[in-house]
Amino acid sequence: MRTLKLTLAYDGTAYAGWQVQPGKTTVQGTLEAALSKVTGHFVRVLASGRTDAGVHARGQVVGFQTGSELAPDVLQKALNAVLPPDVAVLDVAEAAEGFHAIRDAVRKRYRYVIHDGPVRDVFGRAYAWHCRRRLDDEAMHRAAQVLSGTHDFSSFETSGAPRVSSVRTVSHISVGRAGDCPVFRPTDATSQNRADRKTGLSPSGDDSSVDEHFLLIDVEADGFLYNMVRTIVGTLVEVGRGAEPEHWVGQVLEATDRRRAGPTAPPEGLFLMQVDY
Amino acid sequence: MRTLKLTLAYDGTAYAGWQVQPGKTTVQGTLEAALSKVTGHFVRVLASGRTDAGVHARGQVVGFQTGSELAPDVLQKALNAVLPPDVAVLDVAEAAEGFHAIRDAVRKRYRYVIHDGPVRDVFGRAYAWHCRRRLDDEAMHRAAQVLSGTHDFSSFETSGAPRVSSVRTVSHISVGRAGDCPVFRPTDATSQNRADRKTGLSPSGDDSSVDEHFLLIDVEADGFLYNMVRTIVGTLVEVGRGAEPEHWVGQVLEATDRRRAGPTAPPEGLFLMQVDY
Numbered sequence: 001m002r003t004l005k006l007t008l009a010y011d012g013t014a015y016a017g018w019q020v021q022p023g024k025t026t027v028q029g030t031l032e033a034a035l036s037k038v039t040g041h042f043v044r045v046l047a048s049g050r051t052d053a054g055v056h057a058r059g060q061v062v063g064f065q066t067g068s069e070l071a072p073d074v075l076q077k078a079l080n081a082v083l084p085p086d087v088a089v090l091d092v093a094e095a096a097e098g099f100h101a102i103r104d105a106v107r108k109r110y111r112y113v114i115h116d117g118p119v120r121d122v123f124g125r126a127y128a129w130h131c132r133r134r135l136d137d138e139a140m141h142r143a144a145q146v147l148s149g150t151h152d153f154s155s156f157e158t159s160g161a162p163r164v165s166s167v168r169t170v171s172h173i174s175v176g177r178a179g180d181c182p183v184f185r186p187t188d189a190t191s192q193n194r195a196d197r198k199t200g201l202s203p204s205g206d207d208s209s210v211d212e213h214f215l216l217i218d219v220e221a222d223g224f225l226y227n228m229v230r231t232i233v234g235t236l237v238e239v240g241r242g243a244e245p246e247h248w249v250g251q252v253l254e255a256t257d258r259r260r261a262g263p264t265a266p267p268e269g270l271f272l273m274q275v276d277y
Numbered sequence: 278m279r280t281l282k283l284t285l286a287y288d289g290t291a292y293a294g295w296q297v298q299p300g301k302t303t304v305q306g307t308l309e310a311a312l313s314k315v316t317g318h319f320v321r322v323l324a325s326g327r328t329d330a331g332v333h334a335r336g337q338v339v340g341f342q343t344g345s346e347l348a349p350d351v352l353q354k355a356l357n358a359v360l361p362p363d364v365a366v367l368d369v370a371e372a373a374e375g376f377h378a379i380r381d382a383v384r385k386r387y388r389y390v391i392h393d394g395p396v397r398d399v400f401g402r403a404y405a406w407h408c409r410r411r412l413d414d415e416a417m418h419r420a421a422q423v424l425s426g427t428h429d430f431s432s433f434e435t436s437g438a439p440r441v442s443s444v445r446t447v448s449h450i451s452v453g454r455a456g457d458c459p460v461f462r463p464t465d466a467t468s469q470n471r472a473d474r475k476t477g478l479s480p481s482g483d484d485s486s487v488d489e490h491f492l493l494i495d496v497e498a499d500g501f502l503y504n505m506v507r508t509i510v511g512t513l514v515e516v517g518r519g520a521e522p523e524h525w526v527g528q529v530l531e532a533t534d535r536r537r538a539g540p541t542a543p544p545e546g547l548f549l550m551q552v553d554y
Contacts, residue, residue, distance in 0.1 A: 011399045056400070076396075085402045119353075122288045123333070125362045127400060 001065045004072070005095040005277075006045075008060040011086040012267070013126045018050040018060075027051070030087055031062070038078045039068035048101045048108065048275040049224070054267035056127065058111075059090070059274040063101040099277075107171065107276040109220040110229045113178070113269045114237070117213035128214065129233075129269035135240030137215050141175040143239045143246040144217075146253060147232065148173055154256035156232050157225035158264065166256075168228070170221045175236065178214035215240075218273075227264050235262035278342045281349070282372040282554075283322075285337040288363040289544070290403045295327040295337075304328070307364055308339070315355045316345035325378045325385065325552040326501070331544035333404065335388075336367070336551040340378040384448065384553040386497040387506045390455070390546045391514070394490035405491065406510075406546035412517030414492050418452040420516045420523040421494075423530060424509065425450055431533040433509050434502035435541065443533075445505075447498045452513065455491035492517075495550075504541050512539035 008031065016024035020032070028045060035043035045064040051057060070078065072092040079089045115121050115128040116135045124130075147153075150169040157166055217236065219229050235252055238244040244262075252260045285308065293301035297309070305322060312320035322341040328334060347355065349369040356366045392398050392405040393412045401407075424430075427446040434443055494513065496506050512529055515521040521539075529537045 009399045011402075080396060085397065086399050088397050088399050090396055119357060119367055120362065120365050122286045122363050122365050123404060125288075 001067055002069075003063060003065050003095045003097050003099050004075070005093045005099060005101075006062050006064070006089055007091040007093075008057060008062060009088045009090055010057050010060065011126070012051060012054050012056045014086060015053065017053040017055070018047055027057075027060075027087060030084065034079050034082045034087075035064065035066070037082050038070070038075065039066045041067060046101045048105050049272070051270075051272055052227075052267050054126075055270045055272070056268075057272040059109075060272050061101055061105070061275040061277070063095055063099045101275075104277050105223070105275050107220060107222055108224060109172075109218065109273040109275075110224070111271045111273050112217040112219075112229055112233045112265065113271070114215040114217070114233070114265075115213055116215060121213070124214070126268050129266050131237060131241070133241055134213075135215060135237060136242065137175050137177055137240065139246055140215075140217075140236045140240040143249045144173045144175055144232070144236055146250040151253055152256050153225055153228055153253070155252050155258055155261045156228045156235070157258060158227035158231065159258055166225055168221050168223050168225065170219060172218065172220040173232075175215060175217050175240075177212040178216050229270060230265040230267070231258070231261050233265040233269070237265065238262040278344055279346075280340060280342050280372045280374050280376050281352070282370045282376060282378075283339050283341070283366055284368040284370075285334060285339060286365045286367055287334050287337065288403070289328060289331050289333045291363060292330065294330040294332070295324055304334075304337075304364060307361065311356050311359045311364075312341065312343070314359050315347070315352065316343045318344060323378045325382050326549075328547075328549055329504075329544050331403075332547045332549070333545075334549040336386075337549050338378055338382070338552040338554070340372055340376045378552075381554050382500070382552050384497060384499055385501060385549070386449075386495065386551040386553075387501070388548045388550050389494040389496075389506055389510045389542065390548070391492040391494070391510070391542075392490055393492060398490070401491070403545050406543050408514060408518070410518055411490075412492060412514060413519065414452050414454055414517065416523055417492075417494075417513045417517040420526045421450045421452055421509070421513055423524075423527040428530055429533050430502055430505055430530070432529050432535055432538045433505045433512070434535060435504035435508070436535055443502055445498050445500050445502065447496060449495065449497040450509075452492060452494050452517075454489040455493050506547060507542040507544070508535070508538050510542035510546070514542065515539040 010027050015027050018027050020026050020029045032043055032045055043064050043066060045062040047060055047062045076089050076092045113128040114131055115124050116131045118132055120130050148170050150167060152167050154166045217233055235249060239246055239249060287304050292304050295304050297303050297306045309320055309322055320341050320343060322339040324337055324339045353366050353369045390405040391408055392401050393408045395409055397407050425447050427444060429444050431443045494510055496509060512526060516523055516526060
């Protein structure tokens with residue numbers, strides 16, 4: 001038996017979350033079905049962590065054991081051929097025997113995307129939380145810095161998920177406006193890049209003056225409590241919309257009481273970006 | 278009766294194109310149902326042009342007449358409240374009596390998005406044409422310039438769509454790699470922007486060295502023949518993948534024969550970006 005480590009991207013929109021549940025379509029179930037088809041035997045995978053219904057991944061990591069002797073790149077191509085279009089295997093690598101996708105993870109990074117334009121973005125509707133009023137991203141970024149470092153994050157943990165410890169170390173947290181995106185917010189990046197070679201009239205549709213309406217909230221930590229990123233985001237949005245002052249976030253943290261934090265942000269804006277081992 | 282001009286964005290994935298067809302869900306039918314509900318009378322709209330099934334719009338323009346006395350911004354909000362999430366009204370404005378969305382259009386701009394990474398992008402699957410092999414975007418850009426200016430574009434028109442003239446004037450055409458996108462290709466734009474204020478460790482997930490795998494092809498003209506952008510893109514991709522030399526595009530243009538051009542690129546990469554009046 002070999003141990004393999006697989007890196008996965010998925011659009012969580014159509015799934016009832018990661019974990020296998022009877023009668024529901026889940027990402028884990030979909031992946032295991034594809035692996036079983038490709039390897040010829042039933043495969044059970046272990047992911048770095050579960051993601052909830054509607055949550056996306058750019059870099060989920062799973063480990064599994066297989067008797068298959070297929071080379072990693074062959075396995076990757078075969079899996080991508082049988083997986084549905086909203087799940088893709090980005091990488092397959094040999095792992096040391098005993099590799100454990102949860103225990104061996106040393107750091108994870110999540111990104112949360114907010115769209116704060118007045119009109120919904122039809123292309124971002126499944127990939128961003130739509131807040132109609134413009135948020136003060138500078139205030140949110142400043143307010144978030146109190147969460148950096150080692151703290152008891154009980155205030156940002158959805159109850160009903162008991163853990164040995166709710167102390168985690170946040171190594172990075174930032175809030176900023178997104179760069180331009182070819183689909184979500186198309187500016188004329190192309191013709192700007194090509195300005196030196198441009199022929200004919202310049203395109204009239206120069207929307208480079210349009211404000212950027214996507215906020216990216218990046219959080220990196222050694223581990224995350226249940227709903228931690230979504231609760232941090234819901235709390236920072238209270239600051240961004242002016243309902244609470246910047247120093248309130250520190251008070252929420254110190255309270256170690258979930259009832260003091262803001263609401264849990266919806267799942268569609270959340271992306272598991274990377275897991276380091 | 279007032280004449281109104283409405284600017285619309287839609288995700289074309291779920292629609293059988295723009296134009297009303299019996300028994301099918303179309304964008305026009307969906308918009309007219311919403312307008313009829315909001316104005317209290319049946320409304321027929323005229324768009325700047327039809328879009329095919331799966332084609333998207335960031336700036337489709339439609340004109341219509343209404344007896345409603347609702348202010349433009351009230352009408353916009355009411356429409357967005359009743360429209361499905363994949364259609365949004367970006368703007369409502371009063372138009373001169375006799376405004377004709379087709380005849381009065383002086384310039385249109387389309388964007389075509391290609392993803393040329395080896396593994397499909399799960400978030401871009403409905404918004405880009407996936408070409409697995411990396412394309413030579415510089416060669417495509419150079420080859421495209423022969424299409425700039427006033428020409429008979431018969432080679433780039435799907436037959437069965439007779440027109441008085443197939444002469445059009447392309448005022449801009451460019452091919453370039455896309456800037457980063459928070460969802461499609463997330464790099465650490467945020468933490469770079471915030472480098473001066475960063476606390477704690479820098480995020481390990483620095484993927485700024487990752488190649489950009491999205492190509493944007495922008496075409497602006499005074500009008501477009503049926504499938505013209507998609508045929509231009511299919512032709513340029515032949516150059517980009519090295520199957521044809523750069524000067525071949527000029528030969529295709531001069532031939533005024535659709536059989537000489539490349540294949541028609543699929544609809545999901547195409548966006549109607551802007552219509553000027």
